[in-house]
Amino acid sequence: MQVLIADDHSIVRSGLTHLVGELDEQATVVAATSFSQLNAILDGAMQDGGTAFDLIVMDLRMPGLGGLEDVEALVKRVAPVPVAIFSMIESPDEMRAVLSRGVRAFIPKSTDDVLVVNILRLVMAGGSYVPPVLGMPGASSHAAAGTPRAVPPSIFDGLTRRQLEVLDLLAQGLSNQEIGERLGLNLSTVKTHVTGVLKALGVGSRTQAVLLVKESGRDRLV
Template sequence: MQVLIADDHSIVRSGLTHLVTEMNEAATVLTATSYGQIGELLDAGTALDLIVMDLRMPGLSGLNDLEALVRRVAPVPVAVFSMVDSPEEMRAVLARGVRAFIPKSTDDVLIVNILRLVMAGGSYVPPVLGMAGAAAPAPAPLPAHSLFDGLTRRQLDVLDLLAKGLSNQEIGERLGLNLSTVKTHVTGVLKALGVGSRTQAVLLVKDADRDRLV
């Protein structure tokens, strides 16, 4: 697996490199500090499996350049990692074929899971884009091929009920399990997903559901 990280700030490149190796220890990470360097790597025939890039870097003049890159490397997924916090700009970026918009304020653990989701063929939309409009529909079944593949059937049942807002006690009553067993399953779910809280696990479910509805 070969990943290109394009950002003109060394601390960002170093941080993302660390997260990519957490996602896949065997990953090879290449870096670029400008849009032109990305082009040079592609011109040289460099094979890539994922591109993670900033929106503000030398040589990148706007969304047309971004869309041109997305089209050039397809079907290789492109994820944007950016300080941009405007919902309108986020939507404009995603409309150009980018598979994930990851705000730089995103928790490290969640970033790793987002990258896993993208590599599994999914996409990620920041929660802020889902806060407006009509109420969200009831959660759909979890994707068949995604970062949820590592969960057991019972863990999937528990995660589905977590996403519906049920407490541990309510989950136990629904599934016929005692409270201790439910807690054990919840701990297993969090560990399998690589997240540190129920909230982060539920966010992954909601993101996956939204991707299936897009």
């Protein structure tokens, strides 16, 4: 697995490199500090046939990046390689504008490390990620009253309804025994569902799974 990280701040590149290592211990990370260097790296990779990368993670405020047209051109150039944006932008309208250019994820830099890893895992599996704020009422100052809003893709989309019910109760602090009593399931069945939830979310513990629910900003999953 090869990942291209483009950001002009060394601490951000180092942090992302560490998180990519959590995603895949064998991953190779190539770093760029400007948009022109990112393109130069891609030029070299394409001369060898293909993009050579499995994922591109980039900032929006790096030197040489002119605007969203550059982002869209990059997305088209490297397709089907997924492009994820890692940015300080907090405006929902700006986030939507960026996502409309074909990037597969918009990850605010304030996002918890565990969730960043799971978002990247989701993107690598062919999914997409939209910040929870875009699904909240009033997130866009330009949204027309009564206009239907598309439901953002979710990291929980791969779970079955029963798994969502179990995760919901986990997030409420219930034990396996209590979940079984609530759902009318025996203890071994509950344990099987919990294991399935952890595997589907790509996490190693109940605590990490609950953290993803909290980070999603959703009160209930079902």
